[in-house]
Amino acid sequence: MQAVLWLATAVLVAALTHIGGRRDKGEENPAKQSISQQLCDGACTVVLRAVHLALAVHRSFQGWVQSSLEQAGLDVQELLEGDDTEETTERRRHLAGFLASLPQRPEHLAVILPEGRESSIDDVEVLCAWGLLAKVPRLTIYTRDSGMQNSFDGSASRLRKSKMAARAFGSTPRISLDSTSRIEHLGVGTALADADADQQFDIRVSLWSRRNGYPALCTLAQELAAQMQCGPLESKDIGERLVSNRLAEPSGHCHPDLILLVDDLACLPDFPPWQLQSAEMVQIDANGRSLGDAFFKALVRYAKVERRWGK
Amino acid sequence: MGLVAQQWYLCAIATLTVFGYIVIAGTRSSRSTLPLQKQCQLVCGSCLRNFNKLLVRILKQGPIPQHVAFIMDGNRRFARKSQMASVSSGHFAGFQNLSNVLEWCKDLGIGNVSIFAFAINNFNRSPEEVSSLMELAEEKLKELADRSVAEDNRELRIRVVGNRDLLPERVVKSAEYAERITKDYSVMTLNVCFPYSATDEISSAIRKVVEDVEAGKLSTSDIDERTLESRLQIPGPDLDILVRTSGEIRFSNYMLWQSAKMAYIQFVDVYWPEFSFFHMFKILISWQMASKKIKEKKIQMDSKPTQL
Numbered sequence: 001m002q003a004v005l006w007l008a009t010a011v012l013v014a015a016l017t018h019i020g021g022r023r024d025k026g027e028e029n030p031a032k033q034s035i036s037q038q039l040c041d042g043a044c045t046v047v048l049r050a051v052h053l054a055l056a057v058h059r060s061f062q063g064w065v066q067s068s069l070e071q072a073g074l075d076v077q078e079l080l081e082g083d084d085t086e087e088t089t090e091r092r093r094h095l096a097g098f099l100a101s102l103p104q105r106p107e108h109l110a111v112i113l114p115e116g117r118e119s120s121i122d123d124v125e126v127l128c129a130w131g132l133l134a135k136v137p138r139l140t141i142y143t144r145d146s147g148m149q150n151s152f153d154g155s156a157s158r159l160r161k162s163k164m165a166a167r168a169f170g171s172t173p174r175i176s177l178d179s180t181s182r183i184e185h186l187g188v189g190t191a192l193a194d195a196d197a198d199q200q201f202d203i204r205v206s207l208w209s210r211r212n213g214y215p216a217l218c219t220l221a222q223e224l225a226a227q228m229q230c231g232p233l234e235s236k237d238i239g240e241r242l243v244s245n246r247l248a249e250p251s252g253h254c255h256p257d258l259i260l261l262v263d264d265l266a267c268l269p270d271f272p273p274w275q276l277q278s279a280e281m282v283q284i285d286a287n288g289r290s291l292g293d294a295f296f297k298a299l300v301r302y303a304k305v306e307r308r309w310g311k
Numbered sequence: 312m313g314l315v316a317q318q319w320y321l322c323a324i325a326t327l328t329v330f331g332y333i334v335i336a337g338t339r340s341s342r343s344t345l346p347l348q349k350q351c352q353l354v355c356g357s358c359l360r361n362f363n364k365l366l367v368r369i370l371k372q373g374p375i376p377q378h379v380a381f382i383m384d385g386n387r388r389f390a391r392k393s394q395m396a397s398v399s400s401g402h403f404a405g406f407q408n409l410s411n412v413l414e415w416c417k418d419l420g421i422g423n424v425s426i427f428a429f430a431i432n433n434f435n436r437s438p439e440e441v442s443s444l445m446e447l448a449e450e451k452l453k454e455l456a457d458r459s460v461a462e463d464n465r466e467l468r469i470r471v472v473g474n475r476d477l478l479p480e481r482v483v484k485s486a487e488y489a490e491r492i493t494k495d496y497s498v499m500t501l502n503v504c505f506p507y508s509a510t511d512e513i514s515s516a517i518r519k520v521v522e523d524v525e526a527g528k529l530s531t532s533d534i535d536e537r538t539l540e541s542r543l544q545i546p547g548p549d550l551d552i553l554v555r556t557s558g559e560i561r562f563s564n565y566m567l568w569q570s571a572k573m574a575y576i577q578f579v580d581v582y583w584p585e586f587s588f589f590h591m592f593k594i595l596i597s598w599q600m601a602s603k604k605i606k607e608k609k610i611q612m613d614s615k616p617t618q619l
Contacts, residue, residue, distance in 0.1 A: 044372050048599075221521065235518055269608070276562050277562065
């Protein structure tokens with residue numbers, strides 16, 4: 001009986017394979033398909049839906065297992081948000097030591113957050129604190145909309161008196177916070193508050209939005225067109241170097257080495273394209289997971305990367 | 312079933328399993344010369360092809376992307392891993408797999424495929440490797456074009472995209488030949504990026520726009536994203552999926568303008584010559600599940616005004 005069942009299953013699969021493998025001339029017009037082809041399409045649709053469902057269940061299960069393991073393990077976010085007990089301070093020191101021992105760390109890390117996050121000022125504070133802990137010199141926080149940039153004053157005020165940043169750094173850090181048209185120096189004395197870009201800061205934090213990308217390239221094209229009409233510029237002068245120099249920001253522009261995409265979808269929401277050129281990308285779904293945890297994982301992943309620069 | 316009969320049954324199963332394993336393991340070796348293994352290779356190959364076609368049919372019941380880009384990374388590491396004679400063998404194996412991938416894309420109905428064949432900064436590699444890559448490109452562009460013409464349905468249109476001023480004359484001639492004889496084919500377009508960098512593409516687009524303004528074809532106020540996009544070397548359609556093989560997680564200056572506009576990005580931990588239909592299947596299933604959300608996000612993003 002079992003053998004008969006196996007045989008029947010094998011014949012069914014073989015038939016499906018044979019019918020599915022045949023070239024179908026009536027493929028473009030379903031009405032012209034034979035009944036067997038239509039039945040096959042129907043069966044294939046069922047199989048496709050089953051595969052989608054199985055993958056969704058598998059991912060949910062994986063996510064559940066992951067979050068269970070993390071709850072049982074080290075909660076890195078606690079180390080900066082929690083009270084300054086002896087144990088927490090000691091663990092924080094260990095974590096800072098571990099991050100310092102990574103074979104490579106990014107010079108410039110960009111974090112892409114989903115649009116419309118209500119806790120944008122909290123996010124700036126958390127990411128800045130993590131940047132200080134990991135000794136990342138430059139941090140960019142990107143959201144597609146201008147929400148982050150619009151709350152520039154709130155972010156500056158929070159960072160100015162941030163205990164989290166102080167815990168991460170060990171003392172009051174010197175922070176440069178900039179947006180498209182504003183720049184503020186935090187944690188430095190009044191006399192140095194208006195210092196130029198050579199001022200040494202412990203971290204530079206930039207708030208980017210879509211405006212820093214495609215619209216900036218369009219504006220540049222308009223400016224170059226106007227310059228060419230006036231005379232000094234020729235079309236052969238327009239190349240990668242010129243565009244790169246013109247896109248450089250007053251606060252000191254360099255491309256991100258590492259992009260942390262905090263989203264369940266592996267898509268870049270209009271991130272400035274020119275700045276992607278030499279970036280590694282790590283995507284982490286932050287659902288049920290702290291930003292600090294995502295930051296930590298991204299750094300660990302980046303540490304294993306081998307950069308060959310085309311060679 | 313008696314004990315003796317059970318034992319015979321188990322022995323028979325074990326013998327068949329071991330024999331089957333030896334045959335199948337043997338069929339995986341390209342050096343196998345036994346007639347039985349060759350026959351099994353043919354049978355296994357045919358079964359696999361039919362099974363792939365079934366999987367294609369299953370996938371086609373859902374949405375299919377219209378533009379997929381591949382960063383074909385890992386040829387040299389594959390050559391080292393497989394102890395091939397030289398890295399050129401790895402590139403050759405990569406081209407062989409490209410033919411398979413194009414076949415799958417054609418079967419799936421993917422209208423546009425872009426491949427990153429050679430980056431501008433790959434000229435930093437050793438002169439021997441660069442020279443062998445140029446020879447390979449010259450030969451294979453012609454071969455792809457001739458194959459497309461020879462096939463009854465004449466489906467593949469080839470476009471060679473990139474900065475041709477950096478290429479040797481013979482490769483430019485081969486590229487022009489491939490483009491010329493396939494220019495009327497419209498079922499699938501293959502953009503071969505050779506040599507290419509996205510920053511070169513974007514700065515060239517800006518230069519073209521500025522030249523058009525100077526020539527009076529355009530005014531400064533007309534310059535917007537669409538104007539720039541239409542002057543890119545790969546203007547469209549919108550990129551749906553970007554795949555990079557070999558496990559590296561970077562863009563390497565490839566199709567940045569297109570990738571940053573909600574393209575689904577997949578980094579696959581397998582070398583390009585080993586990229587199989589099952590990897591493709593997994594990527595497409597994953598994209599199909601995300602496609603509705605991507606479409607909704609794109610509509611949401613398009614409804615917000617562009618800020619200049």
